[in-house]
Amino acid sequence: MKHESKQELTREYRDIKYILTSSMRAKLLLALYEIPKNLEELRKDLSKPSATILHGLKELETINLVRKAQKCYELTSNGYLLTTNMVKLIENWYALSKCESFWDNHDLSDIPEDSMKKIYLLKDAKYINSTTSDLSIAFNKYINLLSQSSEIRMILPIYSENHFKHIIDLLNSGKLEKLEMIVSDEIYNSIENNELFKKELLENKKVNPIITNRTMKIFLTHSEEFMSLTLFFKDGHYDDSQILIAQDANAKKWASSLWKYYIE
Incomplete structure (x- = not known):
């Protein structure tokens, strides 16, 4: 069980590292964390051109963190769990740096x-x-x-x-x-x-x-x-x-x- 937990931790670290090394990937996950959004809504939220956003979405779809449902994009279950951990990581960093x-x-x-x-x-x-x-x-x-x-x-x-x-x-x-x-x-x-x-x-x-x-x-x-x-x-x-x-x-x-x- 300890071995499995270590593998899960390593995999989770690798996934979060992959997200955090790209500000666009991270921003897309955070933008979709509360509710699904269409491309126009994401453009307004992120102030980025459609091509940049679509490229980031494609990367996230490839690793099963985002999926397209009709005209909107939403987080998969894996995407939601990973983004939750990412939010906690950011808030932990904020709480530590604040004090x-x-x-x-x-x-x-x-x-x-x-x-x-x-x-x-x-x-x-x-x-x-x-x-x-x-x-x-x-x-x-x-x-x-x-x-x-x-x-x-x-x-x-x-x-x-x-x-x-x-x-x-x-x-x-x-x-x-x-x-x-x-x-x-x-x-x-x-x-x-x-x-x-x-x-x-x-x-x-x-x-x-x-x-x-x-x-x-x-x-x-x-x-x-x-x-x-x-x-x-x-x-x-x-x-x-x-x-x-x-x-x-x-x-x-x-x-x-x-x-x-x-x-x-």
Whole structure:
């Protein structure tokens, strides 16, 4: 099965490479992605002469990505699947390049492969970077969104009294009604050794700590209102100056999937 998967991946890579090496082939697939179109509609969409478009269509027909149905051209099933993957590739590239310094500067080893493949779901996320004149910009934005959420799930890789105090305030004020947090046994023991945090967090019925014996290098928070992600530098130090925040459905879907991965 692994051999077959590798063959499929190689074939898919070859097909996408063939498409992306020609802007006309790529543009034609994208133009036909939503609905079939006739030659006149394609000419208007692409601002190219008929001869150029027909040549590109012929190439795509030859490899069974496009077919002609009456006077319109449409994607075949293979064409639709390939174009879907191409769109995801483009959106992944956009999401990564939009927040390039965030992804480049950090350790991504604890983000599973499936989540990395779906980075395109974070294309509308905002990258917030604290400045030397105000080191708390990212943290304050995070706390503001946290205070608007009644139920929160969190992958917590650090022992931070600052974070804990804000969370306790939200729990005591009634704003935060439920908190699930995945913590390493080391972090859990550190919380337990602090009498205040032990009482207000571990003994609070609103809080459900989920303990793991692994050390994690991602700090994920997600709720119905938002998701946020902070990471570690490649040298192993936690970076609280840069944060990725989003409030759209796709980003929250990505966060939920990552949470489920760690739960499972």
